[in-house]
Amino acid sequence: MLAAIVTGGCFPCRADDATAGKKSADERSSPSRGLPAEVVTNHTITLNGEKLAFTARAGAVHLRDAQSDAPQADVAYVSYERAGAESLSRPIAFVFNGGPGAGSAWLGLGALSPWRLHMANALSPSAPPTIVENAESWLTFTDLVFVDPPGTGYSKIVGDSEDLRKRFFSVQGDADALAVVLRKWLTTHRRLASPKYLVGESYGSFRAVKLVHALRERESVGVTGLILISPVLDFTWLDARNLLSFAAYLPSFAAVTRGAKDRAALADVEEYAGGAYLTDLLKGVRDADALSRLSARVAQFTGLNSKIVSQLGGRVHVKTFSRERARDDQRILSAYDGEVAGFDPAPFSQDSDWEDPVLDTLRTPLGAAMSRIVTEKLEWPINDARYEILNAQVAHQWDYGRGGRVNAEAVSDLREALALDPRLKVLIVHGITDLVTPYFATKLLLDQLPAFGDGSRVQFVVLPGGHMPYVRDESRRALRDTARISVERN
Incomplete structure (x- = not known):
């Protein structure tokens, strides 16, 4: 743990x-x-x-x-x-x-x-x-x-x-x-x-x-x-102040979205996360073209609303993914296993805190x-x-x-x-x-x-x-x- x-x-x-x-x-x-x-x-x-x-x-x-x-x-x-x-x-x-x-x-x-x-x-x-x-x-x-x-x-x-x-x-x-x-x-x-x-x-x-x-x-x-x-x-590598952390999490987000069981199903995501994604991240938020490219790809891989991903500059945090991925169903995903969902205790609130559906059960x-x-x-x-x-x-x-x-x-x-x-x-x-x-x-x-x-x-x-x-x-x-x-x- x-x-x-x-x-x-x-x-x-x-x-x-x-x-x-x-x-x-x-x-x-x-x-x-x-x-x-x-x-x-x-x-x-x-x-x-x-x-x-x-x-x-x-x-x-x-x-x-x-x-x-x-x-x-x-x-x-x-x-x-x-x-x-x-x-x-x-x-x-x-x-x-x-x-x-x-x-x-x-x-x-x-x-x-x-x-x-x-x-x-x-x-x-x-x-x-x-x-x-x-x-x-x-x-x-x-x-x-x-x-x-x-x-x-x-x-x-x-x-x-x-x-x-x-x-x-x-x-x-x-x-x-x-x-x-x-x-x-x-x-x-x-x-x-x-x-x-x-x-x-x-x-x-x-x-x-x-x-x-x-x-x-x-x-x-x-x-x-x-x-x-x-x-x-x-x-x-778990801290958002390190740009590499966003690349580290992206394949796991995609695994949840795709229901992937092995790395073969994520080959394109791994290639992108370790290459073009990092390149565009390093160009910074003032580069409109880079920001647009990475936001579109991240939205595609994560299944999140493209507007939210764009607002975040293609930099998605775990808590954001865990709540937004199943928000329409008023559920939140477990950080300990993104394929497991639980009920959001405050589904209509802008912010919410919750016990993890895997760890805390x-x-x-x-x-x-x-x-x-x-x-x-x-x-x-x-x-x-x-x-x-x-x-x-x-x-x-x-x-x-x-x-x-x-x-x-x-x-x-x-x-x-x-x-x-x-x-x-x-x-x-x-x-x-x-x-x-x-x-x-x-x-x-x-x-x-x-x-x-x-x-x-x-x-x-x-x-x-x-x-x-x-x-x-x-x-x-x-x-x-x-x-x-x-x-x-x-």
Whole structure:
């Protein structure tokens, strides 16, 4: 999800491993002791007619100050490991969502876990949180560890210092702390020798790229591969002050208008957006001929009223497209999937604000389903704690560093990682109707990367659907198959 710490160590911190002990449930879940100790359970599901046995763990890594031993944060995780597999050669993937402020249940119960939320009719806050066995689970080819950074899921900051909160809610502090969490999890569960993957969605992809450096330099942990879903790699490309952003969004607008399912159906739009459109944009609004040309083409590709597009100078913002595209029907489009529409709460007002028809409908059943998984299936004695599926306060307080959010980028980190480690491979997956992190922005950024010896090291795949393409059954299957090939080729 994308919503709108001290260098050199984990400020500094150490981690007390949360492992299953012999304490009573009441003692383990005592608020004074933070999150409960790890609980281990065994399960079996049926995938394609075959039984798959696995071990599940629900627990937390407790971060403490290395000097004072003062508690800092409890970072919760849920993991799934296939039974009977050789752990030294078995891949293991650490999974993060974004926001910042989103819990890992989006990817976990949306696509990857052994169980998932039943998506039929799930785009409703009142939809029952029905859990089904996930035929598309990634557990068939990799073990999975879902990590919730502080302020998301069940994870929480337990220190009282405001400075501590600021460090956790920052780009560098987030990467440093999570690097410690991953290293300690791997050490405790004897998985340091396993091939390691980082999977991230939206800002979680930004986080995953940053983690590669923190893991390598601070924790002596190497990463085999990155799987980035709907990534934001450079926030500049999402800001309207950058003319390139209008070109980045145009193919996704056209995908909504045409009902396109693949890039082949948008070849003419991509060619125009990366060529003549940019040329006319750079000529400026005083060039009447250029303005007329680009306004006509943009109206054609977006299906918007030509008068509105002309008034905007051919520079269409996401919110404008989302409202004007279906305004005659008194509906608004989701930025998270432009093919999904909801009712406009103020259809006759000049301006309107609305909850997103995908993000803000799916979050409720997903959060409820995660609570059911943890308490009913994994038996973690979390008691009455709420699973934080999407924490707006984290997003609002996030420190992107010097220059702020608009200048934050992870492309240079990705470039460094690929140049340094010739074994590292990257898979990037986008939804074609995603209006939050448009696929064409990433495509244009990747075009600027050298081959680093083998251009196939970075794969770029566009699927039907939006920011969470796995909401659609066919895209969830395609995402699994693409990820499996990426992991197996290593």
